[in-house]
Amino acid sequence: MNDADHGVDAALATLRTMVAIADATVERATESLTLTQFHALRVVGERTPVTMSRVAEELAMNPSTVTRACERLTSLDLLQKAQNPLNRRETLLAPTGKGRQLIERVDEHRRRALSAVLDRLDGDVRASVTTAFADFARAAAVGDSTRHLLAYDK
Incomplete structure (x- = not known):
C-alpha cells in the first residue's frame, strides 16, 4: 500500500465516522425524519427562499423524491411554501421557526459529538486535525452545489 492509498483509507475511515455521527444526530434530534428529509430542510435553510427544483439540484436527487420530502416537512410545520411572485408557476420554500430550531438542534448535537472526539486527542494532534x-x-x-463533489470520475 502506498502513501496515497493510506491517505485515502484514513479519509474513508474518517468519512464513515462522520457519517455515523451525522446519522445519529439527525435520528436523535428529529426522531421522525429521514436523512433525505433533513437534508432537504438544511438546503432550504441555507438557500432561503429556494425552489423545489433548486433543492433537488443541490441534493443531486430526483425532483419527485425531493417533492415528497418537502411535502412531509410542510406537513410537520418545518417548511412553508409560497408562490413565487416573479414566476407564478414556481413555489418558494422557506423553513418555519420550528424548522430553523430543528436545524440548530441537530447542529448542536453534532458540535457536542465532534467535540467529544476531538477532546480525546492530544493538543498538538487536535490542532493538526x-x-x-x-x-x-x-x-x-x-x-455552490454538492453535486460538484461527485465530479471525481471526470
Whole structure:
C-alpha cells in the first residue's frame, strides 16, 4: 500500500465516522425524519427562499423524491411554501421557526459529538486535525452545489 492509498483509507475511515455521527444526530434530534428529509430542510435553510427544483439540484436527487420530502416537512410545520411572485408557476420554500430550531438542534448535537472526539486527542494532534479539516473543507468547496463533489470520475 502506498502513501496515497493510506491517505485515502484514513479519509474513508474518517468519512464513515462522520457519517455515523451525522446519522445519529439527525435520528436523535428529529426522531421522525429521514436523512433525505433533513437534508432537504438544511438546503432550504441555507438557500432561503429556494425552489423545489433548486433543492433537488443541490441534493443531486430526483425532483419527485425531493417533492415528497418537502411535502412531509410542510406537513410537520418545518417548511412553508409560497408562490413565487416573479414566476407564478414556481413555489418558494422557506423553513418555519420550528424548522430553523430543528436545524440548530441537530447542529448542536453534532458540535457536542465532534467535540467529544476531538477532546480525546492530544493538543498538538487536535490542532493538526482541525487545520486538516479546514484545509479539506476549502479544497472540497469547488462550487455552490454538492453535486460538484461527485465530479471525481471526470
